Amino acid sequence: MDPAPLRLCVIFFALAATVFQTSCRKERKVDIATREKILLLGNGGEPKALDPHLVSSVGDANILRSLLEGLTTFHPSDDTKHEPGVAERWEANDDFTEWKFFLRNNAKWSNGDPVTAHDFVYSYNRILHPEMAAPYASMLYFLKNGEAYNKEEITDFAEVGVKAVNDHLLVCTMERPTPFLPDVVKHTTWLPVHQPTIEKYGTMTEAFTDWQKPGNHVGNGSFQLTDWRINAHVKVRRNPHYWDAENVKPNGINFYPIPNSYTEEKAFRNGLLHYTYIIPSNMISRYREENDPSLRSETYAGVYFYRCNTNQKPTDNADFRRALAYAINQETIVKYVKMGGEQPAYGYTPPSEVGYKPPNVIGHDPEKAKAFLKKAGYESGEDVPEFTVLFNTTEEHKSIAVAIQDMWKKTLGIDVKIQNQEWKVFQQTLFDMKYDVGRAGWIGDYSDPTTFLGMWQTGDSNNYTGWSNEEYDRLLKESSFARNPEERYRILAEAESILLDELPILPIYWYTRVYLISPDVKNWHPLLLDNHPYKHIDLIPSGESGKEEG
Amino acid sequence: MISEIHRHGQDIEKGSSLGRDAWLRLKKNYLAMASLWFFVAIVAVCYVLPLFPFVPDPNITHPDLQSQPAFTSATSMEGHDVFYLLGSDHLGRDIFARILYGGRVSLFVGFLATAVSLTIGVIYGAVSGYTGGRVDAVMMRFVDILYALPFMIIVIILTTYFGNNLWLLFVCIGAVEWLTMSRIVRGQVISLKNQEFVEAARSLGLSRWRIIFRHLIPNTVGPVIVYTTLTVPAVMRLEAILSFLGLGVQPPNASWGSLIKEGADRMASDPGLLVYPAIVFGLTLFSLNFLGDGLRDALDPKSSKD
Numbered sequence: 001m002d003p004a005p006l007r008l009c010v011i012f013f014a015l016a017a018t019v020f021q022t023s024c025r026k027e028r029k030v031d032i033a034t035r036e037k038i039l040l041l042g043n044g045g046e047p048k049a050l051d052p053h054l055v056s057s058v059g060d061a062n063i064l065r066s067l068l069e070g071l072t073t074f075h076p077s078d079d080t081k082h083e084p085g086v087a088e089r090w091e092a093n094d095d096f097t098e099w100k101f102f103l104r105n106n107a108k109w110s111n112g113d114p115v116t117a118h119d120f121v122y123s124y125n126r127i128l129h130p131e132m133a134a135p136y137a138s139m140l141y142f143l144k145n146g147e148a149y150n151k152e153e154i155t156d157f158a159e160v161g162v163k164a165v166n167d168h169l170l171v172c173t174m175e176r177p178t179p180f181l182p183d184v185v186k187h188t189t190w191l192p193v194h195q196p197t198i199e200k201y202g203t204m205t206e207a208f209t210d211w212q213k214p215g216n217h218v219g220n221g222s223f224q225l226t227d228w229r230i231n232a233h234v235k236v237r238r239n240p241h242y243w244d245a246e247n248v249k250p251n252g253i254n255f256y257p258i259p260n261s262y263t264e265e266k267a268f269r270n271g272l273l274h275y276t277y278i279i280p281s282n283m284i285s286r287y288r289e290e291n292d293p294s295l296r297s298e299t300y301a302g303v304y305f306y307r308c309n310t311n312q313k314p315t316d317n318a319d320f321r322r323a324l325a326y327a328i329n330q331e332t333i334v335k336y337v338k339m340g341g342e343q344p345a346y347g348y349t350p351p352s353e354v355g356y357k358p359p360n361v362i363g364h365d366p367e368k369a370k371a372f373l374k375k376a377g378y379e380s381g382e383d384v385p386e387f388t389v390l391f392n393t394t395e396e397h398k399s400i401a402v403a404i405q406d407m408w409k410k411t412l413g414i415d416v417k418i419q420n421q422e423w424k425v426f427q428q429t430l431f432d433m434k435y436d437v438g439r440a441g442w443i444g445d446y447s448d449p450t451t452f453l454g455m456w457q458t459g460d461s462n463n464y465t466g467w468s469n470e471e472y473d474r475l476l477k478e479s480s481f482a483r484n485p486e487e488r489y490r491i492l493a494e495a496e497s498i499l500l501d502e503l504p505i506l507p508i509y510w511y512t513r514v515y516l517i518s519p520d521v522k523n524w525h526p527l528l529l530d531n532h533p534y535k536h537i538d539l540i541p542s543g544e545s546g547k548e549e550g
Numbered sequence: 551m552i553s554e555i556h557r558h559g560q561d562i563e564k565g566s567s568l569g570r571d572a573w574l575r576l577k578k579n580y581l582a583m584a585s586l587w588f589f590v591a592i593v594a595v596c597y598v599l600p601l602f603p604f605v606p607d608p609n610i611t612h613p614d615l616q617s618q619p620a621f622t623s624a625t626s627m628e629g630h631d632v633f634y635l636l637g638s639d640h641l642g643r644d645i646f647a648r649i650l651y652g653g654r655v656s657l658f659v660g661f662l663a664t665a666v667s668l669t670i671g672v673i674y675g676a677v678s679g680y681t682g683g684r685v686d687a688v689m690m691r692f693v694d695i696l697y698a699l700p701f702m703i704i705v706i707i708l709t710t711y712f713g714n715n716l717w718l719l720f721v722c723i724g725a726v727e728w729l730t731m732s733r734i735v736r737g738q739v740i741s742l743k744n745q746e747f748v749e750a751a752r753s754l755g756l757s758r759w760r761i762i763f764r765h766l767i768p769n770t771v772g773p774v775i776v777y778t779t780l781t782v783p784a785v786m787r788l789e790a791i792l793s794f795l796g797l798g799v800q801p802p803n804a805s806w807g808s809l810i811k812e813g814a815d816r817m818a819s820d821p822g823l824l825v826y827p828a829i830v831f832g833l834t835l836f837s838l839n840f841l842g843d844g845l846r847d848a849l850d851p852k853s854s855k856d
Contacts, residue, residue: 262815282617282640282819336613337641397816402802405639406611412629418801 003331028271034520034539037251042264042277045392045423046231046257048304050212052191053127053134054373057427058443058464058530059277065253066236066534067219068191071101071120071170074533076526077302077379080447082182083533084117086192086220086516087170096177100196101185103168108241109194109277111226119192125157126198127189133207135431138461139189139445140455142181144173151459161339175482188334195216220533222248231257247521248535259423268294268516274539276516276523281339281396284514295416297341298526299348300513302443303452304342306389306404309436313468314385319376321503324437325362326369327411330508337403338396338516345507348496350453352528356449356489359497362507367412368526373412381413387436388417392426397439400508430464438464441511444529450476456499469505558800575848585837592834596653606632608651608803612642617820637822638814648804649827655805656831659720662788666724667785668778671731676762677769678732679739679834690736693729698801701726701788705797720800723785734777772849779842783835790831 008078016192021236033040044059052064065074073085087101107115124143127134128150144161148154161173172181184190195204196220202209210216214235217225223236224245237252239245256273258264268276279295287295295508308315310323315321330344342353346360378384389405391397401418408414416437421429430438442462444451454460457476458468468532482488499505519542524532574586576582576706599605612626616715626642635646678689705722712718742748743766772774790807799805804812806827812825 058805123731260815280815282816286819332613337614384782395812398801399641403611403613405802406609406641 028276030271030520031541033254033274034230034435034518034541037249037519037539039250039252039253039534039537039539040274041255041270042258042273042275043234043255044257044277045259047234047255048424048427049208050217050225050228051178051207052188052193053123053132053136054134055188055209055211055262059255059257059417061531063234064188064191065221065531066223066227066253067217067221068193069107069221070187070191071103071185071239074186074531075535076533077527079527079529080183082186085186087118092179096179096181097174099174099178099181101170101172101508103170104243105168106243107220108243109220110239110241111194111197113194113196113218115192116167117170118167119195120170121162121164122195122204123192124162124190126159126193126204128157129205129291129424130161132207134187135461136191137330139184139187141177141301142174142176142184144175146175148202149451157526176477176481180446180448182306183448185444185478193274194220208239223253225346225359244535249538250534253534261395265516268518274518274521278396279340279514279516281337281399284340287516292400293519296513296515296526298513298527300443300530301447301509301528302441303345303348303350304400304439304441304511305345305348306506306508306509307438307440307465308434308504308506309433309438309465310437311433314378315436316378316385317376318502319372320378320384321370321506323372323376323412324408325503325506326365326372327363327408328506328508329407330362331364332407333400333403334509337399338509341512343510343512345509347500348505348507350444350510351447352422352447352449355485357493358449359499359500361500362503369411381409383417384412384414385415386415388419388427389437389439390426390435391418391420391439392423393420402506433464433466437506440505443511447495447528449489450479453492453495453499456504465504466503469498469502474497553727556681572845572848576844579844581840584849585844586809588837589834591842592653592837593657594656596650597840600647600650600654605650606644608643608647608804610643612638615642616640618642620819620822627761636826639823640820643802645822649806649807650832652804652806652827653830653834655716655788655799655803656789656807659716659723659789659805660782661722663722663727663789664778664784665779666720667727667731667781668717668718668722668774669728671728672735672767673719673772674728675732675735676738676739678765679736680743680762682740682743686736689792690733695733696726697729705792708720714801719789719792723788727781727785727788731774731777731781732739734773735767735770738773742766742769776842776846776849779838779845783842786835787829806834 002008022159026129043062043298045057047055047060047063047114049055049060050063051066052068052533053063055064069085071085071087072082073081075081086103086107088104090099090101092099093106105115107380109115125142126132127137128140128146128153130150130195131413137150141150145154145159146161147158161175163171165171174181188418198204198212201211201216210342214225219225219239221241222242224239225234226237227233227235234255238248242248249382259277260275262545263279264273264276264453265283284295308321330346334342335344346362347358349356349358351358373381389401391401398420405416405418408416429435442452453476455462456467457463457473472495475491475498478493479488479491482491520539522538522540523536556654612630612632614627615624615632615638617640618624618634620635620637622634622637623631632642637645637647638647639645661725674689708718708722748761750783751765770850786806789798789805792806793805793811799808809827810824810831813827817824
């Protein structure tokens with residue numbers, strides 16, 4: 001070899017070796033973050049808003065949980081329990097129709113203003129106000145006249161069952177007996193907003209104003225908003241005015257919107273995240289084989305299903321929807337497409353420990369499916385008018401949609417189209433009901449079957465299917481007056497069997513939460529509803545994470 | 551008499567056309583010839599092979615037979631016997647069949663969008679160049695404006711308005727790709743329009759359109775052909791980028807671009823999903839580029855010495 005290229009080669013390899021060495025020695029982003037006690041979380045899609053009255057997705061609720069605190073708050077290891085939040089203590093009357101919340105004196109907003117009972121009244125007025133058109137207002141229908149006010153049947157908010165007796169006593173009068181109210185008020189929709197801030201940047205009912213921008217945002221949670229860059233990150237840092245500030249363990253949290261699970265998994269592997277929102281199905285088996293302790297798999301109270309638009313052909317026909325439902329092979333999807341240990345959904349409400357026995361009647365049955373298709377008036381699948389399955393852009397949803405598309409083709413001979421939309425656009429399309437069949441997932445908001453069943457009542461703001469059944473509505477109302485829990489669960493099961501007979505929804509599987517989490521993250525306990533109160537989470541460097549991967 | 555001339559004619563060296571000269575020159579360029587045959591073979595395989603029954607339906611799923619390696623035969627749980635030449639993807643679809651059908655889409659987009667850009671670009675450029683003056687200035691500034699618009703943003707806006715649609719993709723790509731073509735043709739026409747044959751045509755009283763279409767455009771054919779062979783791969787690459795962003799073909803259908811995207815996501819567990827379509831796509835792009843280079847040298851021997 002000619003000496004000149006040889007020398008070049010030597011220089012090149014020497015350089016390459018140096019670069020390689022320095023890259024090995026370099027501290028990873030998570031290690032720095034662990035030292036500074038900043039939690040780096042993958043958080044699914046870009047948040048729609050940081051306003052508790054406008055959001056309905058899990059990722060948005062995760063961010064709001066750090067920024068705002070409700071009357072009660074989440075327990076670090078048990079989602080059926082609740083911890084005191086802004087309210088120090090609470091009590092109900094004998095039949096659970098009136099609840100008194102005693103607010104602590106030292107609760108403050110992040111600008112130093114005290115949090116009072118009036119703030120809560122203002123917030124509940126805001127979310128229930130018809131002009132606000134809050135997508136999740138139905139969570140406050142527990143309040144007396146809440147529904148009537150939201151649907152413009154009454155116009156005076158004074159008639160709604162929430163009163164501030166003084167600055168530190170909030171009284172909620174319920175529409176029906178609600179023994180689980182302290183569980184409900186943890187939810188995003190029941191969080192307070194700061195009146196002067198809202199009104200500085202717009203009127204009370206104006207949506208998407210500048211109040212939710214960093215610098216303007218005022219919250220009462222353990223953290224305050226410091227930075228929000230679209231499609232890059234949302235950063236929250238310690239709120240010095242928080243009443244329990246000395247017990248808040250992390251100094252801050254960075255939420256990263258990473259809708260592509262493959263990207264997210266790579267980011268985790270390269271030390272950019274402490275925690276992934278999900279994990280791609282093809283990587284689960286690899287992590288299992290390596291016995292990697294970062295992989296966690298937990299029961300999660302949620303159901304994955306398809307909504308059918310019952311206002312238009314062909315999905316307005318119940319027999320046609322039944323044909324679609326029975327042609328889906330849930331076992332195949334769970335076993336070969338999802339692969340995360342999910343349960344095939346034979347019903348709608350996920351199996352839970354509270355004692356509710358949901359009817360399980362759905363399941364793969366090609367003969368039944370074909371019979372229902374005939375009954376719906378279609379000789380073969382080719383006669384069915386064209387329709388589209390809509391899903392938000394992720395690889396998992398696409399794989400499932402493609403698998404179901406092929407099942408419908410094989411079993412029923414129907415050629416459906418599938419289409420994907422970006423998460424924000426997708427939510428709006430669903431809200432406007434401009435779809436035929438749409439992908440959906442529902443995670444329980446509190447530990448009770450009504451969190452799943454309530455949304456299918458006529459005109460519920462999360463219904464989006466146009467489905468309405470008088471008997472179903474009646475049974476749901478009746479259930480809240482039941483004498484004992486067994487009686488109540490029996491009535492709810494009866495309602496659910498109507499839902500599973502009419503099938504405005506096509507159940508697919510019950511969730512299992514599979515995700516990756518760094519061993520540095522402590523106190524991250526498995527939770528049925530996955531609502532982690534961030535203030536308890538600690539970051540302690542574990543020896544193992546120091547070494548470079550690969 | 552007549553037979554005499556005829557015999558003479560055979561003795562005289564036969565006149566050689568521009569095309570024949572170019573073809574002879576091209577034949578000597580082995581790389582370009584290999585590329586030509588490779589490209590013809592790819593087109594034939596993508597369009598003809600799926601007509602035979604042994605190539606399976608690219609969209610049929612066998613979820614229990616996912617991620618099979620190449621050369622696997624298996625029986626699915628539904629009792630279908632399947633043979634995977636290049637393995638299967640995460641839903642048990644045949645990668646070989648998907649590459650063939652994806653190739654149909656990619657090549658179709660490539661040719662159709664190129665045809666659109668060719669038609670618009672050549673006519674626009676020739677008219678602009680021949681007319682000259684103020685018309686030329688206005689027409690060329692319009693091209694400059696279109697050049698300045700960011701392509702991706704236009705496509706994203708169009709897809710949100712009209713929905714994802716393969717035809718829209720052709721229109722979008724064609725509408726962007728004609729710009730360079732029109733500039734090239736305009737330059738050629740300007741250099742040709744004062745030559746004697748055009749003057750002659752004009753003095754014979756031919757109409758403007760006849761001069762443009764019969765005399766000028768045929769003389770620009772060299773650069774146009776070269777640029778066309780380079781446009782086809784550019785367009786296929788654009789389609790791949792759009793499919794990569796999820797704006798191109800809609801699932802379950804595939805193009806080479808969308809196959810490569812799916813493969814890139816799963817490359818850690820299933821390298822075949824990325825490697826096979828990437829090889830085919832890469833080789834096709836290479837062959838078209840080599841062919842374009844070869845054609846340029848063949849049609850314009852002076853430029854090859856640069």
